[in-house]
Amino acid sequence: MHIDQTERRYIIFALLLVGAFGIAIAISSSAYSINVVRPESQIDPKLLTTPGATAYDGFAEPPENRLRELSPGRYEAYIIGYATKGWIWEPEELRVPAGSEVTFYVTSADVTHGFIIQNTNVNMMVLPGQVSKLTTTFDTPGTYNFICHEYCGILHHNMYGQLIVE
Amino acid sequence: MLPVRNSSLVGSVEKTPSLDWRRILTISLYTFLTLATVGIVSFAVFRPILVLPRIRLSPGFVMSDQTGSPITSETFRGQLTFYTFSYSGCDEASICPQTTADIQRLTTHLETLETGSLDIGVATILLNPNPVDPADLSLTIESDQVKWQALQGDSLRNKYVVGQGFQVYYSEEVIGLSESDRIPFAPRIVLVDGLGIIRAEYRSSQPDLAVITRDVELLVKEAESSGRLSKIGYEAAHLFVCYP
Numbered sequence: 001m002h003i004d005q006t007e008r009r010y011i012i013f014a015l016l017l018v019g020a021f022g023i024a025i026a027i028s029s030s031a032y033s034i035n036v037v038r039p040e041s042q043i044d045p046k047l048l049t050t051p052g053a054t055a056y057d058g059f060a061e062p063p064e065n066r067l068r069e070l071s072p073g074r075y076e077a078y079i080i081g082y083a084t085k086g087w088i089w090e091p092e093e094l095r096v097p098a099g100s101e102v103t104f105y106v107t108s109a110d111v112t113h114g115f116i117i118q119n120t121n122v123n124m125m126v127l128p129g130q131v132s133k134l135t136t137t138f139d140t141p142g143t144y145n146f147i148c149h150e151y152c153g154i155l156h157h158n159m160y161g162q163l164i165v166e
Numbered sequence: 167m168l169p170v171r172n173s174s175l176v177g178s179v180e181k182t183p184s185l186d187w188r189r190i191l192t193i194s195l196y197t198f199l200t201l202a203t204v205g206i207v208s209f210a211v212f213r214p215i216l217v218l219p220r221i222r223l224s225p226g227f228v229m230s231d232q233t234g235s236p237i238t239s240e241t242f243r244g245q246l247t248f249y250t251f252s253y254s255g256c257d258e259a260s261i262c263p264q265t266t267a268d269i270q271r272l273t274t275h276l277e278t279l280e281t282g283s284l285d286i287g288v289a290t291i292l293l294n295p296n297p298v299d300p301a302d303l304s305l306t307i308e309s310d311q312v313k314w315q316a317l318q319g320d321s322l323r324n325k326y327v328v329g330q331g332f333q334v335y336y337s338e339e340v341i342g343l344s345e346s347d348r349i350p351f352a353p354r355i356v357l358v359d360g361l362g363i364i365r366a367e368y369r370s371s372q373p374d375l376a377v378i379t380r381d382v383e384l385l386v387k388e389a390e391s392s393g394r395l396s397k398i399g400y401e402a403a404h405l406f407v408c409y410p
Contacts, residue, residue: 015199026405041369055369057263057352058335071329103333 040133045109048080056105056131063091076103079146079161081113081126083153089115089146089161096138098165103135114150117163125150138165206406215403216410218365218384224249224358225331227323229291232316234300239362245285246385248272249356251334253293253349254303263353264371269314270307272355275375277311281386284360285313291328292318293336293349332356332364359385380410 003011047053051060058066058078066078080090096102106115106126113126117136124132126148138144148159224239231237250269256262273288288307292298297318307314319327321338328334336351353371358364366381388400 057369068335069329070333070335071325074330074333076333076335 040105040131042129043107043131045107045128048107048109056107058105059107066091067094067096073097073099074101076105079104079106079115081106081108081115081148081152081159082110083113083159084110087148087153087155087159089148089159092161094161094163096163096165098141099137099139100165101135101137102163103133106132111152112150113148113152113159115146116149117144117146119144122146123149138163141165209402210406210408213403213408215399216384216408217388217400217403218357218381219407219409220404221364221367224356224362224364225327226362227317227319227327227331229317229319229323229327230297232300232303232306237315237317242287242289242358243362244360245287246281246360246382247286247358248276248288249332249358250288250290251293251328251332251336251351251354252290253351254298256349261348263351266307268353268371271372272378273307273309273312273314275378276382277309279379279382281382282390284386284389286382287313287315289315289317291324291332292316293324293328293351294318295321295338295349357381357385360389384410 041055043054043056043059048056048059051057053060056078058068058076059080061068061078068076068078070076075096077094082088082090094102104115104122104124106124107130108126108128110128112128114124115126115132116123120136120138122134122136124134126132142165144163144165146161146163148156152159226239228236228238250264250272252262252264252266252269256265257267269288269290276286276288279286288309290307297320303316318324325338328336332354334352334354334356336349339350353369355368355370355373356364357366357368365385368377391397391400
């Protein structure tokens with residue numbers, strides 16, 4: 001089979017790229033324990049806020065208690081996206097001290113949402129029935145907006161909250 | 167008229183067949199890449215080896231046990247350890263997320279499992295704000311085969327070991343008349359392997375015992391398959407996320 005020389009070069013280049021990415025994934029996975037994003041767990045969206053009904057008891061706390069301090073400088077936040085309550089994140093505001101490491105557990109009670117915190121690497125798809133989890137550190141004081149970036153209905157553009165780093 | 171080129175006309179001159187190394191190398195390379203790709207995809211899809219994920223390192227600690235003797239995380243090296251969390255006086259299921267009965271249920275089940283030469287133990291970290299006098303400790307687990315130990319430390323140490331290390335939430339604001347009346351916390355059981363790596367987290371006080379059995383069997387199998395060749399297979403399983 002004849003392959004043009006230019007085409008052949010591009011094929012080899014593409015294969016080398018695939019190989020390089022494979023090596024990068026292998027090194028980051030084995031040496032640095034970096035895993036690709038995957039669903040944390042499954043959960044019944046109808047029982048999210050029922051105490052003791054799911055493995056994620058943080059969702060059953062009142063919204064003002066859904067940011068919990070694990071240890072000094074380390075927090076976990078349980079956030080639920082609602083379209084049926086008027087396109088909101090619950091809780092809508094979180095406050096942590098600068099330098100805090102926060103693990104976000106995010107889920108949806110109704111439809112598919114997207115969760116992104118501006119100026120950070122937190123960017124997740126939020127599906128009903130599934131818990132998405134990501135951890136990040138907030139070193140710089142300021143206000144970080146978290147918004148829905150997957151169209152979820154007529155007032156999708158109103159769906160945002162704030163994480164305030166003090 | 168163009169000259170006719172026909173090698174048969176050359177007569178009896180014979181050429182020694184030469185190997186086309188470039189072609190052989192190209193075919194070998196493509197064959198290797200194809201086999202490697204098929205092998206990797208097959209391994210990831212059919213998952214011939216299942217492993218429990220290596221979640222993160224278990225925290226190091228120095229605490230005291232139920233007799234008041236000092237105990238460190240190194241004590242649990244070389245054995246499978248189920249870490250549970252509770253507090254002295256945590257007996258009523260209505261107010262306590264993980265009672266003595268829950269821990270006893272787990273321990274009794276672990277007694278029935280075949281672990282070969284691998285020891286298995288249960289450690290309960292007490293969340294009481296202040297260490298409880300061993301004589302007043304109202305939390306005891308009975309077991310002949312599974313070693314159970316209660317661990318307790320001061321308030322700050324507890325917060326770092328439990329909150330930061332095991333990432334288990336508990337409140338330092340005790341609800342009730344006495345300090346041990348009620349301590350809100352998230353029920354959790356954490357499985358740590360003999361190397362001190364967290365391999366499973368169960369976000370419930372009463373996890374499915376069939377899942378516990380499966381996880382212990384997987385860890386025992388992995389520990390028994392620590393030969394050079396099989397170890398490569400297990401490392402590949404970790405790399406390709408062959409998790410149950």
